[in-house]
Amino acid sequence: MTVRAKLSRAPVLAWAALALAGAMLASAAVSSVSKTKPDRWWQPDEGRVFPAQLEYSDPTGTLRLLLDHGPMSTKGHPFFSALGPNGRACVTCHQPADAMSLAVADVQREWARKGAADPLFAALDGSNCPSLPQQARASHSLLIDHGLIRIARAWPPRDLAGKVIKPDFSIAVVRDPTGCNTNAKWGLTSADPQISVYRRPRPVANFKFIEAMGFAYDPKAGMPLGLDPETGKPVSGNLMADARVPSLSAQMRDAAATHLAFLKQLSKDDIARVLDFERRLYVAQQSDATGGALDADGAKGGPRNLQISPPGRLGSEGTPVWSEFEAWAKMPAAARAKLPPALVAFRDSVARGARLFRTKTFLISDAAGINSPIGFGNPVRNSCVFCHNMSFMGMDVAPGQVDLGTTNRPFADPMPWLPLFRVTCLGAPHPHYGKVILTHDPGYALTTGRCADVGRITLQTMRGLAARAPYFSNGSAKDLRGVVDFYDRRFHIGYSEQEKSDLVNLMRAL
Amino acid sequence: MKAATLALAALATGSAQTPRDPIAFVACPIYRDTDAGAKSGCWLADDPATGIRYDVSASPTKPDWNHAILVEGQRGESNANPCGGVAMAPVRVAVLKAPCTRFMLEAEGYPGRRFGLPPRNVRPLYEERARPDRPFQPKTFAIPFDFDRHFVIYQLSDYYLDATINYALDVAPARITVTGYAQTDPIEVSGQALAEPASLARARAELVVKALEMRGVPSDAITLATGAPGESADPAFDGLHGPSMRRVEIRIAPQPAR
Numbered sequence: 187m188t189v190r191a192k193l194s195r196a197p198v199l200a201w202a203a204l205a206l207a208g209a210m211l212a213s214a215a216v217s218s219v220s221k222t223k224p225d226r227w228w229q230p231d232e233g234r235v236f237p238a239q240l241e242y243s244d245p246t247g248t249l250r251l252l253l254d255h256g257p258m259s260t261k262g263h264p265f266f267s268a269l270g271p272n273g274r275a276c277v278t279c280h281q282p283a284d285a286m287s288l289a290v291a292d293v294q295r296e297w298a299r300k301g302a303a304d305p306l307f308a309a310l311d312g313s314n315c316p317s318l319p320q321q322a323r324a325s326h327s328l329l330i331d332h333g334l335i336r337i338a339r340a341w342p343p344r345d346l347a348g349k350v351i352k353p354d355f356s357i358a359v360v361r362d363p364t365g366c367n368t369n370a371k372w373g374l375t376s377a378d379p380q381i382s383v384y385r386r387p388r389p390v391a392n393f394k395f396i397e398a399m400g401f402a403y404d405p406k407a408g409m410p411l412g413l414d415p416e417t418g419k420p421v422s423g424n425l426m427a428d429a430r431v432p433s434l435s436a437q438m439r440d441a442a443a444t445h446l447a448f449l450k451q452l453s454k455d456d457i458a459r460v461l462d463f464e465r466r467l468y469v470a471q472q473s474d475a476t477g478g479a480l481d482a483d484g485a486k487g488g489p490r491n492l493q494i495s496p497p498g499r500l501g502s503e504g505t506p507v508w509s510e511f512e513a514w515a516k517m518p519a520a521a522r523a524k525l526p527p528a529l530v531a532f533r534d535s536v537a538r539g540a541r542l543f544r545t546k547t548f549l550i551s552d553a554a555g556i557n558s559p560i561g562f563g564n565p566v567r568n569s570c571v572f573c574h575n576m577s578f579m580g581m582d583v584a585p586g587q588v589d590l591g592t593t594n595r596p597f598a599d600p601m602p603w604l605p606l607f608r609v610t611c612l613g614a615p616h617p618h619y620g621k622v623i624l625t626h627d628p629g630y631a632l633t634t635g636r637c638a639d640v641g642r643i644t645l646q647t648m649r650g651l652a653a654r655a656p657y658f659s660n661g662s663a664k665d666l667r668g669v670v671d672f673y674d675r676r677f678h679i680g681y682s683e684q685e686k687s688d689l690v691n692l693m694r695a696l
Numbered sequence: 697m698k699a700a701t702l703a704l705a706a707l708a709t710g711s712a713q714t715p716r717d718p719i720a721f722v723a724c725p726i727y728r729d730t731d732a733g734a735k736s737g738c739w740l741a742d743d744p745a746t747g748i749r750y751d752v753s754a755s756p757t758k759p760d761w762n763h764a765i766l767v768e769g770q771r772g773e774s775n776a777n778p779c780g781g782v783a784m785a786p787v788r789v790a791v792l793k794a795p796c797t798r799f800m801l802e803a804e805g806y807p808g809r810r811f812g813l814p815p816r817n818v819r820p821l822y823e824e825r826a827r828p829d830r831p832f833q834p835k836t837f838a839i840p841f842d843f844d845r846h847f848v849i850y851q852l853s854d855y856y857l858d859a860t861i862n863y864a865l866d867v868a869p870a871r872i873t874v875t876g877y878a879q880t881d882p883i884e885v886s887g888q889a890l891a892e893p894a895s896l897a898r899a900r901a902e903l904v905v906k907a908l909e910m911r912g913v914p915s916d917a918i919t920l921a922t923g924a925p926g927e928s929a930d931p932a933f934d935g936l937h938g939p940s941m942r943r944v945e946i947r948i949a950p951q952p953a954r
Contacts, residue, residue: 565727
């Protein structure tokens, strides 16, 4: 509980006593209640008002959140309330200052301030394994150092009706640095077999785009979009790293039961209120420390453009992806001359980065979801927008489960802190890895039970990136340069230093 | 069967082919890394019987350089050679299980082809689409499949599947018969006897039924069947006999509203 929350509940007599004592501490505390800006970290049950517009500084500029029809009181709101016994709320891992995700810098700040007492570090998934001593920093190293939350997936997988799926692969633990996958209670051979993987929380905003269905089909599956069993209606398929739930409602129930340890079912009213909040919220970088306002001089950066733009559109047939910054490339020389050189240089870099993103092609090979099973060919020459094709958001208009190699060996960077699994395909071999795959996270395969899906991860949104390092589902890229470097290595792109810098500047402007 | 036999006869005698002669062979694909933008790389394959290098890039399904491919098609009518091979059009490629050593050629001065959206592409949901005129007529749709697969081919089969589903939804109520076909009679291509299992006919039909149901076509309106092996003259196959044997046909007969 924060100082502010404690004080707000303190009886009047206590205030009087404090005043009489004349303690400087009390004076400082009162000041913090009435005058100081609220802390960037949102604790559950604070009861703040979520304004229509909210801004936070991040390492390269300012992040802005816009709430349609805001402001909104969060007092008693289920997104902001600790629903279960572990003291967590949704907001604990989806912080407004972190683009509704979780920046590792803020995790480290919370550990320094409160240690294991902060509900963020709840044993079930805010530690490397619930079996570990919870007061020790080492027991929370994956969260503190890499921003990773433990996700326990049932093994074998279950379908949406809870029926066991017979997987076409077996899985064994090769390395278990957290001890959780071999633990007698929490591991793969326990009475309730689980596979613990460690993933970054995804941003809870811009859902107009995440839920959008541009087409009726998922070409990667060769079938119509999947159906939500609750409504019988199609869903975008772009939720969660492993697409284990089809809808936001189901995601909420899943998260409440696991991350919040909420043993009851969320009420319909609670679900409706969370949905309402999440669907009204937009987030994007608004200004850059070097480049200034990202919606200045004809550019259309920032979240306002997200509020007013249609979702689910292919950039190749409408608004080209990241053409928001094209105006900067076309500024007349006279107008440029009036601006600081560093600002102009940054804007030029962002505009170049946007064009590179669309036009610099490279050979994509052996990536399931791209090179198989769909017939694009293996290899296929294309650019970043091949997959990041949705205007304004950079997601995949088709459901985007792709194996970039971020979790599978040999493509994944060395990550000795993560578990390593050996997947053995029991039927047909994996189209690109063969019969045996070494993986840190089987990803989509933990949902489908198919060995061909090992390492496939749902593409993420690309807005508010500067506020939510590290990147990729397993946090393997500690910064945006790390993202570019990974792609450069994985696909032998051969980016120049200038190109890398341009792509980093583009991403920090999103 | 007849088409494949004719093709083999033509190849065996080494007779000069006209553009419309059928061509069929099995080969390891070669990727030529031309760069005229996205999806501009070339796919080549050498017919082992004639030694002719063909450009098979126009196939809706592109090769996988780790696997052999079955090529079926015709020489294109254009003499343009942007890839370093005799361009085939129409052409179909099926990726086979047999492994190949991957091989890539540099562009070597060939420009490749700038990608253009194929005419058979599924349109987005946000676009208005034309509805059928009344009175609704019975129609039959055909959905192609690659050899030995029951995966809906991107920018070919999905186009016909979408057209089928849209028609079924637009004219409802309707009786819908989904009939799967497989090429169970072996054809000899490049010295290999290629045939599909009979079970594939049903698997293909079941896939299409599932797709219809997922888009909202009532299950009780659909009848599933399998058909005797045979060819189809449906435009979906561009006149290619071999590929036409691997298909699903959907007959949609509008019914009077109750």
